Amino acid sequence: MFKDPVLASNWQPVAYSHELTEKPMPVVLLEERIVLFRTSKGINVFKDLCIHRGAALSLGKVENDCLVCPYHGWEYETDGKCVKIPQQPASRAIPLKAKAVVYQATEKYGLIWVKLIKDQSDSKDTFFEYAEFSDPSFKTVFANPHTFNAAAPRVVENFLDVSHLAFVHEGSLGDSNHAEIPDYKVHWKENRYVSDEIPVYADADGTGNYTTLHYTFEILAPTAARLKKVNYENGEIFAMLFTVLPQEERKSTVFALVSRNYAFDTPDQYFTDFQQLIIEQDTAIVESQKPEELPLDLQAELHLIPDRVSIAYRTWLGKLGVTFGSEVKKKKEVTY
Ligand code: FES
Ligand code: FE
Numbered sequence: 171m172f173k174d175p176v177l178a179s180n181w182q183p184v185a186y187s188h189e190l191t192e193k194p195m196p197v198v199l200l201e202e203r204i205v206l207f208r209t210s211k212g213i214n215v216f217k218d219l220c221i222h223r224g225a226a227l228s229l230g231k232v233e234n235d236c237l238v239c240p241y242h243g244w245e246y247e248t249d250g251k252c253v254k255i256p257q258q259p260a261s262r263a264i265p266l267k268a269k270a271v272v273y274q275a276t277e278k279y280g281l282i283w284v285k286l287i288k289d290q291s292d293s294k295d296t297f298f299e300y301a302e303f304s305d306p307s308f309k310t311v312f313a314n315p316h317t318f319n320a321a322a323p324r325v326v327e328n329f330l331d332v333s334h335l336a337f338v339h340e341g342s343l344g345d346s347n348h349a350e351i352p353d354y355k356v357h358w359k360e361n362r363y364v365s366d367e368i369p370v371y372a373d374a375d376g377t378g379n380y381t382t383l384h385y386t387f388e389i390l391a392p393t394a395a396r397l398k399k400v401n402y403e404n405g406e407i408f409a410m411l412f413t414v415l416p417q418e419e420r421k422s423t424v425f426a427l428v429s430r431n432y433a434f435d436t437p438d439q440y441f442t443d444f445q446q447l448i449i450e451q452d453t454a455i456v457e458s459q460k461p462e463e464l465p466l467d468l469q470a471e472l473h474l475i476p477d478r479v480s481i482a483y484r485t486w487l488g489k490l491g492v493t494f495g496s497e498v499k500k501k502k503e504v505t506y
Pocket of ligand 1: 220223224225239240242244
């Protein structure tokens with residue numbers, strides 16, 4: 171059984187597509203060791219364990235579209251079936267139990283996504299929208315993967331927290347002399363939460379141009395969110411898809427797509443460097459938060475009107491029943 175059946179049945183980001191070469195790549199997802207590898211048929215994901223003697227398949231190699239175990243050379247096809255055991259004559263049958271555990275994987279928005287619990291229904295997978303990725307009027311860059319020693323819900327909530335910009339990112343994104351956040355609301359739309367446009371005195375991308383930007387936050391999934399910042403004075407839009415790989419209860423890796431409809435001549439490196447600076451500013455704060463798991467009981471911490479996006483996020487996680495990296499309402503002890 172997986173640590174969190176809700177997160178295990180949702181697509182989770184595990185790597186950028188461009189990071190996976192012909193070399194098998196080990197990843198930890200919800201405390202489960204998995205291995206990603208590429209064949210001529212596409213992306214494949216197995217449990218990172220050989221059934222023979224438990225060696226990590228990620229130490230092996232891909233040959234003839236098979237994953238070859240590094241220990242005794244057993245070869246597994248992409249459907250998980252072992253098709254070669256070099257120690258026995260080819261005429262001898264391969265035990266039926268000689269199989270690797272296969273997980274569902276797909277590629278979308280330049281990322282590899284994995285579902286540990288297979289979708290039983292035939293219904294077409296509905297993936298959340300990030301239209302900027304394929305919109306030619308935007309240029310998108312991939313931020314460097316960044317690991318936090320913190321729970322995934324804490325990391326996602328930090329991204330959704332509009333109030334910290336003026337302090338944690340003062341001089342990069344925000345200004346502490348303009349910390350007030352106008353009241354706004356959050357709405358459920360079809361399959362996600364969307365905030366009103368929030369006017370924030372901010373710098374979109376670290377160029378030093380402070381003005382009023384209109385922020386819209388969307389909570390797309392337990393481990394995915396997006397942000398759009400619009401400058402109505404010049405029509406510039408900055409958007410971001412922020413996704414988090416929940417590795418361990420208190421260890422998570424962020425993959426983020428940063429999109430802009432302006433400054434196409436500015437080298438992409440500028441935007442990846444800027445995003446790196448921002449996420450490093452967040453790291454010390456998020457890793458300092460107690461309790462380490464996000465409290466879903468709304469009585470557990472103090473909430474203000476500007477925290478409405480966080481309130482929606484906590485409420486949704488509670489409704490979905492996410493427990494990994496979150497702290498569900500503690501039951502009152504009953505004494506007789
Ligand atoms: Fe994999 Fe023996 S442990 S082939
Ligand atoms: Fe931040």
